[in-house]
Amino acid sequence: MWSQGWTSLRDAQEWAVPALIGADQDVIIAASTAAGKTEAAFLPVLSNLLNDTSTAGAVLYISPLKALINDQWDRLSRLCERLEIPVVAWHGDVSASKKQRFLKSPEGILLITPESLEALFVNRGSSLPGVFQNLRYIVVDELHAFIGSERGKQLQSLMQRVETVVGRQLPRVGLSATLGEMSLAQVFLRPNNPEQITVINSTSTGQELQVQVRGYIERPMQQVVADHGKRQSSEEDATDEETEESGSKVAIAGHLYKVLRGHNNLIFPNRRQEVEWFADRLRSLCENDGVLNEFWPHHGSLSKELREDAERALKAGDPPASAICTTTLELGIDIGNIRTVAQVGCPPSVASLRQRLGRSGRRAGEPAILRGYCRERVLTDQSDLSDQLREGLVQTVAMIRLLVAGWFEPPRSKGMHASTLVQQCLSTIAQMGGASAAQLWNDLIASGSFASVTKGDLMLLLKGMGEKELIVQDSSGLLLPGELGERLINHYEFYTAFTSDEEFRLLRDGKPLGSLPVSRPLSKGQRIIFGGRRWQVQDVDLEAKVIVVTPTRGGEPPQFDGLGAQIHDRVRMEMRSVLSETAPCPFLDKQAQSLLQEARQTFHALGLGEKSIVGSASASHLVTWQGDYTNDALALLLRHVGIQCENSGLFLDIAFGAEDSLKALRTVAQLDVSNLEPILENVENMIREKWDWALPRPLLMRSFASSHLDLQGAVEIARKISENQYQ
Known part of the structure; x- marks a missing residue:
């Protein structure tokens, strides 16, 4: 703290000290992006490890992303360099020798993904009591990213299984963006005892937010084709791609180039192919002006090297760099200071927009800047009701209004996720060298991780797994991997509980x-x-x-x-409010105001208020x-x-x-x-x-x-x- 020049702690960091120093309670630290959640947790956690040296101490830190683990390893290593507390990253890209050193001397901070933790259970089940014997805390980063997903169910199950292995309850610490319904995070972190969790909710006020949403009219296709035909008759080398590029996308790219150059920014189109299109267009504009390219694509289909090139350019900050990206840059990888977040098209959700905007304006005194770009068609007698009501623009306006009001979608936490229970049954059977139905019930379900699963459901599930040859039962009633189950458990893809959207x-x-x-x-x-x-x-x-x-x-x-x-329901209700009002929307440009007015006229003409x-x-x-x-x-x-x-x-x-x-x-x-x-x-x-x-x-x-x-x-x-x- 002295070397960093800190003169005070932030509110969440101050409140976390008495809650965490004794390693005797579950805690959730909720704060906006870049509010110092990592330090809020680890300053008291590391103090605990140093205060009690009678036994070795260890912390299990679970993160949703390998890239975030690498980022936090660097951050925590700097924090721990004078404390002689080891910090070990554990995922597929980490060498076996480094992992082996931790297994021989399991102390310090172990940074791991749920998938790598699952692999430990499957491959080293018998040795885990020794590996986890020194644990004093389980810390889950980006807690909100897990709630309501298959991966979240896997994580809940794994936390319970860690406690079963060590034979005692461990304090669970969740680091999260602030949630509209904090009770969901509490139930997620400790399903059987959520009311006992200490919640630290940062009250630090956000910085000034500057917003502009620009409207663009998409010309009718016949006009685009006609204009293209005229060009082709005079330009023999014209291509079909120019037809696609002659509409509002070109205008949006031109405006992005004009207002974003010279600073670090994030640009979020909604589709992967649009990421590539805008990256190519913006790079071409740089080349045409004879200046250094400042625009980098970033999405899940790119190679790791290309993604890291974009991340390094953003982190360096000089020369300036902007990433055109998908959700890959939403979570907390440190990419330095971002001036503007540009959203091309309607945001996927208010929560996603909020996560993206948390990247902007991190420096003291700088505003967070959001620029929105909405494309709409010219209305004709054949226009769909969606176009008549300007659905994309109105949804964007509604989401921004909800964002400013502090509302965002609560995670959908009622999912049964029986799929993940299949994986956890197989993993537990592999870990223990065989398990009874009663053990599976006690270890996986009684803890509350799969709260909607009954004993009858479990028996039906196990019967189905037997029919699929995933498991077999020996004469004593012990459940063992079946022929197919054995092959799948030994496959490298077994450890993930989810599949990407195919x-x-x-x-x-x-x-x-x-x-x-x-x-x-x-x-x-x-x-x-x-x-x-x-x-x-x-x-x-x-x-x-x-x-x-x-x-x-x-x-x-x-x-x-x-x-x-x-x-979400709340977004559509807000869209109704936007359409039923008459006052201009203060953050729309002239074209967008005109489009909103058209939508409101349609709303009233059709009587959709009644x-x-x-x-x-x-x-x-x-x-x-x-x-x-x-x-x-x-x-x-x-x-x-x-x-x-x-x-x-x-x-x-x-x-x-x-x-x-x-x-x-x-x-x-x-x-x-x-x-x-x-x-x-x-x-x-x-x-x-x-x-x-x-x-x-x-x-x-x-x-x-x-x-x-x-x-x-x-x-x-x-x-x-x-x-x-x-x-």
């Missing part, structure tokens, strides 16, 4: 159209939007990851296609102002009662008029949604998590519904609309 290839008449990630329930006959056209799903091949489609009728699809992100169903006698739009978990569930329930419809984001497209739609909603309002079989029988893509293929169908349905649908919310909204009570 993209499905779209085929039409055997010809590929491209690929897209699918995060929504998918049924045959359903319509989807891709490549600026509407398609009907004819077949889904889960193993080959192929969707066979045919063209379907309909007007021009909307500019805004929902991006695949699951939008009614939920608009359209013709043969087709209608059902506007619920609910999020996608509710809308996806409502679309499934309407299809279940014979009404063809799709969730289009802000509204449901229904192939019937208002009267038939209301009648169907009354039927939905009376449904018993506890019987999942008939409701989900036509959903083709329920296998979403890594081990879902091993689940018996009843458990698969419950697990899928718990993570991806709000069926009860859908029944409730159907009742409100059908009774004309929805306001």
